[in-house]
Amino acid sequence: MKKMTIEDKLGLDLFHTDEENSHIKVDKETTDEAEIHKLVLACPAECYKYDDGQFSFSHLGCLECGTCRVLSKGKIVEDWNYPMGTRGVFYRQG
Amino acid sequence: MSEDKFNAIIVGGGLAGLSAAIVLAKAGLEVIVIERGDACGMKNVTGGRLYGHSLEKIIPGFAQEAPIERKVTKEKISLMTETGSLDIGFSSDKLSSTAESASYTVLRAKFDEWLAEKAEEAGAEIVPGIRVDECITEDGKVVGIKAGEDELFADVVILADGVNSLLAQKLGLKKELEPAQVAVGAKEVIKLSEETINERFGVTSDEGVAWMSAGDPTVGGFGGGFLYTNKDTVSLGVCATLSDIGYSEVSVPKMLDRFANHPSIAPYLEGGEIVEYSAHLVPEEGIHMVPQLYGDGVLVVGDAAGLCINLGFTVRGMDFAIESGRLAAETVIRANTYGNFSAAALSYYKQLFDNSFIMRDLDSSKGFPTLLTRREIFTNLPDMADDIAAKLFTVTGEPDQGIVMYIINSLAEHTSATDLVNMISEVLEAF
Numbered sequence: 159m160k161k162m163t164i165e166d167k168l169g170l171d172l173f174h175t176d177e178e179n180s181h182i183k184v185d186k187e188t189t190d191e192a193e194i195h196k197l198v199l200a201c202p203a204e205c206y207k208y209d210d211g212q213f214s215f216s217h218l219g220c221l222e223c224g225t226c227r228v229l230s231k232g233k234i235v236e237d238w239n240y241p242m243g244t245r246g247v248f249y250r251q252g
Numbered sequence: 253m254s255e256d257k258f259n260a261i262i263v264g265g266g267l268a269g270l271s272a273a274i275v276l277a278k279a280g281l282e283v284i285v286i287e288r289g290d291a292c293g294m295k296n297v298t299g300g301r302l303y304g305h306s307l308e309k310i311i312p313g314f315a316q317e318a319p320i321e322r323k324v325t326k327e328k329i330s331l332m333t334e335t336g337s338l339d340i341g342f343s344s345d346k347l348s349s350t351a352e353s354a355s356y357t358v359l360r361a362k363f364d365e366w367l368a369e370k371a372e373e374a375g376a377e378i379v380p381g382i383r384v385d386e387c388i389t390e391d392g393k394v395v396g397i398k399a400g401e402d403e404l405f406a407d408v409v410i411l412a413d414g415v416n417s418l419l420a421q422k423l424g425l426k427k428e429l430e431p432a433q434v435a436v437g438a439k440e441v442i443k444l445s446e447e448t449i450n451e452r453f454g455v456t457s458d459e460g461v462a463w464m465s466a467g468d469p470t471v472g473g474f475g476g477g478f479l480y481t482n483k484d485t486v487s488l489g490v491c492a493t494l495s496d497i498g499y500s501e502v503s504v505p506k507m508l509d510r511f512a513n514h515p516s517i518a519p520y521l522e523g524g525e526i527v528e529y530s531a532h533l534v535p536e537e538g539i540h541m542v543p544q545l546y547g548d549g550v551l552v553v554g555d556a557a558g559l560c561i562n563l564g565f566t567v568r569g570m571d572f573a574i575e576s577g578r579l580a581a582e583t584v585i586r587a588n589t590y591g592n593f594s595a596a597a598l599s600y601y602k603q604l605f606d607n608s609f610i611m612r613d614l615d616s617s618k619g620f621p622t623l624l625t626r627r628e629i630f631t632n633l634p635d636m637a638d639d640i641a642a643k644l645f646t647v648t649g650e651p652d653q654g655i656v657m658y659i660i661n662s663l664a665e666h667t668s669a670t671d672l673v674n675m676i677s678e679v680l681e682a683f
Contacts, residue, residue, distance in 0.1 A: 174290075242400075244290055249295065249528060
């Protein structure tokens with residue numbers, strides 16, 4: 159099969175993303191590398207990134223699984239909710 | 253939304269919620285299902301395989317009309333190393349031979365949409381595109397739900413809002429999930445043609461394969477890989493237990509890439525085209541994570557109640573979801589005849605639950621969550637299997653030690669006697 163990046167794969171999904179409002183509140187100032195590392199490894203959509211010592215998060219492409227909430231609620235993940243109705247990812251296969 | 257009061261509000265239009273809706277509506281109760289997706293099924297993901305027995309009770313012969321993918325007639329389990337795979341396959345006309353024993357591969361967007369139609373036909377109202385923010389309580393009793401500025405009231409609220417169940421947590425029925433209790437599943441749906449699937453997997457168009465594997469898919473971490481054949485697609489995924497994230501430096505998306513490229517998987521997918529990528533949490537602690545199932549005016553069903561069993565060779569959740577929805581509905585029907593929706597009246601759900609196959613099976617597999625946190629299963633065992641099988645099936649003309657020595661040597665290399673005895677005793681306990 160041809161190799162695809164995570165961006166390519168997410169591009170196949172249907173999203174009605176609320177680009178302005180993130181349904182996940184993240185402490186972007188954190189310097190807790192161990193905690194960051196877990197999220198970078200676990201997030202199936204690669205919403206959490208750590209490149210050259212720079213931590214970043216984007217809710218665009220979030221698959222709403224809840225993994226980051228379970229791993230880091232109260233730490234890096236300050237608040238987690240589902241997107242508003244009619245927003246977020248929509249599966250046509252599932 | 254309507255100002256009227258309903259008999260029941262169901263939060264979440266997945267299998268548990270829709271099953272409850274069908275049973276309630278058929279009994280003539282006024283029921284509304286509130287779903288945050290644009291349609292039922294559009295937020296839902298399965299591996300997946302549905303064991304049909306519990307839906308048979310609600311819609312006999314459902315597989316004749318439901319959009320199932322294939323009936324599972326071939327089982328395969330594998331212990332995988334980076335380059336090898338020891339496989340056990342089973343195909344028999346005993347598999348899926350009756351409606352009650354049949355299992356089917358399904359895709360939830362299509363399947364749940366169909367079940368939602370059945371709920372509407374039965375008389376349930378379905379309102380999609382709305383996220384429920386909280387339950388409304390009066391003196392500790394749940395009396396309705398709030399979504400944005402809208403409020404809606406009912407005698408009882410059934411929480412079928414999935415594995416994260418923020419609503420059950422807010423009500424204190426359920427604790428926050430622990431990383432050891434859940435696995436993250438990442439899945440690709442890969443398009444092949446129906447004929448290609450038939451040829452490569454050795455099945456007819458109605459028949460399908462369920463293939464579970466452990467070891468390399470999660471790079472030795474707790475979890476596993478799965479492959480299910482759909483009509484003209486294949487569902488390929490990995491599940492990784494959250495408490496074991498970081499065991500290897502391979503991320504979950506990379507695990508899935510690695511699995512797809514494994515030498516024993518890749519040939520099946522050759523020429524395939526990914527059409528969707530999805531992810532979902534899977535409750536994996538069985539009986540140990542079942543929450544408080546009822547309260548004043550409220551019931552919890554399906555994934556929201558953590559109802560799932562992972563035995564490694566089979567994974568069940570959807571049949572539990574459907575049955576729990578049905579039992580919750582039976583409880584509400586009974587409560588309605590007495591006009592009493594107190595916690596005491598709704599504790600009937602717990603009684604039904606405890607006497608159902610859900611509790612029986614959760615109980616009989618209560619040792620599995622512990623067993624499936626034995627590192628040996630995900631690292632040593634696949635390596636040993638690879639070692640022994642490679643020696644067994646290789647002929648070089650050099651002196652041969654014989655199978656017993658292969659096994660003894662491999663055991664000595666990969667594990668200690670104490671660890672082995674511990675593991676065997678946990679295996680025996682689990683079964």
